[in-house]
Amino acid sequence: MxxxxxxxxxxxxxxxxxxxxxxxxxxxxxxxxxxxxxxxxxxxxxxxSEIAIYTLTEEVPLRAVFEKIAKKEDGKATISHKVSKIELEEYFFGILPDYDEERVYASDIKKVVQWYNLLVKNDLTDFSEAxxxxxxxxxxxxxxxxxxxxxxxxKTTSPKGGGKSSSKKGGTAKSTAARKK
Structure with a gap:
């Protein structure tokens, strides 16, 4: 599969x-x-298959990241997702050296490592293009x-809080104007 x-x-x-x-x-x-x-x-x-990881030049499909991990680990499980943030980032840098450190958080790396290990455990290691x-x-x-x-x-990983509205506190311009009267 x-x-x-x-x-x-x-x-x-x-x-x-x-x-x-x-x-x-x-x-x-x-x-x-x-x-x-x-x-x-x-x-x-x-x-x-729709998720990608930001790099400094492009978005790399998750399948390609999984393929790189599988190649490094000879198709076996990798480090635990429960290791420290520093260890996760160092490991991921070894896999994808040009990942965008500002837009890919340690929590994203943790999820990728956890997902990879879960896929290997369930023998779902077909990371090729479907x-x-x-x-x-x-x-x-x-x-x-x-x-x-x-x-x-x-479905790319994005900065946390990236969808916040930039409107000022107090609602719309119409309600602000009504308060001034």
């Missing part, structure tokens, strides 16, 4: 394998404990809001 059928679900630990479609969403099986959950449109779902037919099949199983969330929003 390739990364096109592996999901990350916001608010849920670990990774999930897409199994079947339901009326209200789809069923996913946890790679941590094998439990199945129903995933609805209200969940923020990311396909691992055929478009498989990717389209997976996207067809998702409901329209889920598909839109996956394809419409960039």
């Amino acid at each position: 390739s990364l096109e059928k592996v999901l990350s679900i916001s608010g849920k630990p670990g990774l999930y394998k897409l199994t079947t479609q339901t009326r209200s969403g789809f069923l996913a099986e946890s790679l941590l404990d094998g439990k199945r959950i129903n995933v609805s449109a209200r969940h923020n779902v990311s396909l691992l 055929e478009e037919a498989v990717e389209e099949e997976v996207k067809d199983k998702l409901t329209t809001p889920q598909r839109d969330a996956i394809t419409g929003v960039s």
Whole structure:
């Protein structure tokens, strides 16, 4: 199985394998404990094949990062995601020397290492490019809001708090003008 059928679900630990479609969403099986959950449109779902890591020059697909880790580790598990921040950053620098240190946080690196180890543990080490037919099949199983969330929003790691509004406290200009009267 390739990364096109592996999901990350916001608010849920670990990774999930897409199994079947339901009326209200789809069923996913946890790679941590094998439990199945129903995933609805209200969940923020990311396909691992759609995630990328910022570098100083481009965005590198997560699959390419996993391939580099697998090559370095000969396809075996890597360091624990529970090691110190410094160790994680040093390890990741060895894998991807030009990663953008301002936009890729230690928590992102921790997640990548944890995901890689989880994929190796479950023998899901096919990090090659998948055929478009498989990717389209997976996207067809998702409901329209889920598909839109996956394809419409960039899944790259971004600065924390990057979506904050720059408006001043006190609401809109209209309410501010009304208070001045």
